[in-house]
Amino acid sequence: MCDCTCSSNSDSKGRECPVCHTPGQSVPLETVKSLVKSPTSPNMKNTEFFICLAPDCEVVYFGHDAIFLQKEVTLHVSFKTGTTPKFVCYCNQVTEEGIIRAVIDGGAKTISDIAHLTGAMKNGRCLTTNPKGVCCHKDIETVIQRTINKG
Secondary structure: OOOOOOOOOOOOEEEEOOOOOOEEEEEOHHHHHHHEOOOOOHHHHOOOEEEOOOOOOOEEEEEOOOEEEHHHEOOOOOOOOOOOOOEEEOOOOEEHHHHHHHHHOOOOOOHHHHHHHHOOOOOOOHHHHOOOOOOOHHHHHHHHHHHHHHO
């Protein structure tokens, strides 16, 4: 089902965002380098980066001596306020709305159903396309459950 080769551990908490003080989630350096507009920036000397998960904070990535804002990243981070489209699977550009439609109109109840109906999780480039640097399956499960519970 999931063709990704990245780590699925999205629960590792790290340092706090220096702007909003929300606990950050550890992100592989390869992810940051692939998604910031200036991957050769002197700030890339850091070996440890975190993503700020706060929707209203402009910070996407931060490290010991570096901060990268939404405008310095090559894509719109879907969980940040005001961004559209709201991708859940970045590898295949499957949106939250697409997953909701698959649940409501297509009867999807599982990750396998979503993968079949939407094409999510087919390319396995999570490390370099998902801003979190991990597989999207947990985020897809969250959307499925939230949609089913609403219904």
